[in-house]
Amino acid sequence: MAALERVRTPACVGLDPVLERLPQGLRPRTTEPAAAAEAIGEFSRHILLAMTPFIGCVKVQSACFERFGHWGVSALEGLIRDAKELRLEVILDAKRGDIGVSAEHYAAAAFDRPVGAAPDWITVNGYFGEDGIRPFLRPGHGAFVLVRTSNPGGVRVQGQPLAAGGVVADAVASMVAEIGADSIGARGFSSVGAVVGATDRPAAARLREAMPDQVFLVPGFGAQGGGIDDVTPCFRPDGTGAVVTASRSVIYASGGRDADWARRVSDAAASFADEIGRAAGWR
């Protein structure tokens, strides 16, 4: 992830645009999906411009675009193209998962794009096991498999104690480590990463140990309740191996105000970048 090194921080902006929180001047006059998709696409493009001086990675929430049907998907395609033009590392947060043959289709949906317009990573649900994950492991691309999520309900399945010890998330972690073992790149990380929510410090430490070769994608920083202390165990001792994502605290930094809104986003990105860069010891 050279894009992170350029800006000396393993921070990532989560792009989850919703109409209600756009600056007034960008909100569409009608509620037609075509107009809505155009508005969130335009907002998102400005976020990319505002963040790129400070942050090298963007995670795009597919659901926010899909809700506007094919217009939304078209806006998403354009956005990913723009993000790649800005040399950003792009994570498509789509949380796909299906049996092997259908996972192949989802991998094609994500990665069979025009040259320079495909995301680098996709998020994947591991409930289907290995054949639901492998199709996403294409050369030059990777998958972050959901291990431990940051939402309140997550513990109901992920936290079930296993007969063999540990909980369900630990079993998923061990599967992820195993599947990822044969795709470790020059920098010592696998193309199979792990989503590990930033809301439980001991859990993060245990998962770091179980998945030494995985890049952790750490959502939930800021608005979802995770703080810097919850995040640090996700890194390797040398400060590599985790990408920390903040969404609402950055992209809505202007609080809906029009005046200078993109500048406020840019300032919030700079400050988030610095916080994570220092926590990881990159600056």
Add this chain to the structure above:
Amino acid sequence: MAALERVRTPACVGLDPVLERLPQGLRPRTTEPAAAAEAIGEFSRHILLAMTPFIGCVKVQSACFERFGHWGVSALEGLIRDAKELRLEVILDAKRGDIGVSAEHYAAAAFDRPVGAAPDWITVNGYFGEDGIRPFLRPGHGAFVLVRTSNPGGVRVQGQPLAAGGVVADAVASMVAEIGADSIGARGFSSVGAVVGATDRPAAARLREAMPDQVFLVPGFGAQGGGIDDVTPCFRPDGTGAVVTASRSVIYASGGRDADWARRVSDAAASFADEIGRAAGWR
């Protein structure tokens, strides 16, 4: 599901169209996504026409359409509109799952459609727990939560033995039964259903007991290896409570031949409808 009663069978056609298996005459001349999306849309429309005299329910595999980008999504939207016009029960097989706020967006993507153009059900991944499922439970709509899938890799996570007894799929089943308890309709079934692969007879029987109020969506009949004996424990003793899906054995019944291909699909649908209708005791 009145559409099933009309045709006296709880059978469902799984619509998973791929270019390589279309009848020669429908294959596009170019590999451009716009042309590909149009071709699978056209093929799918013919399948709807061929099946509707005999089968009342269609499960559409979203991945097959998404792989062609916004053109594919547009074709999918048109197809669902046509299916509803034919008064079919429509299951959008999208296997979505995310934290609550993003699940809301996915629910909007599925159900906030023009009047008469929304699917009745969606398939949902339960790894996020309750807040990832509830957003899909809108009046008049329901969600089939993945409990036990029919693919080879599924057992790695779903089959993990739990400290409390049973396996992970059983814990998901008990969550599904609990979440579904407050949305039981006039016919005695919940709007929270369960996906239960038709490849293990004892597992199916155990899950039927754990989820008495759930409709089971049973994929994997035919091409994926499940036979009629694996399917029968998914029904309640009175033959209600399960929808059995076959895909490739019906939609590719012509084996790529052009001549009379739609008629062959129609005959295959009739025969599948009859097999399942008899197994369930509806005829």
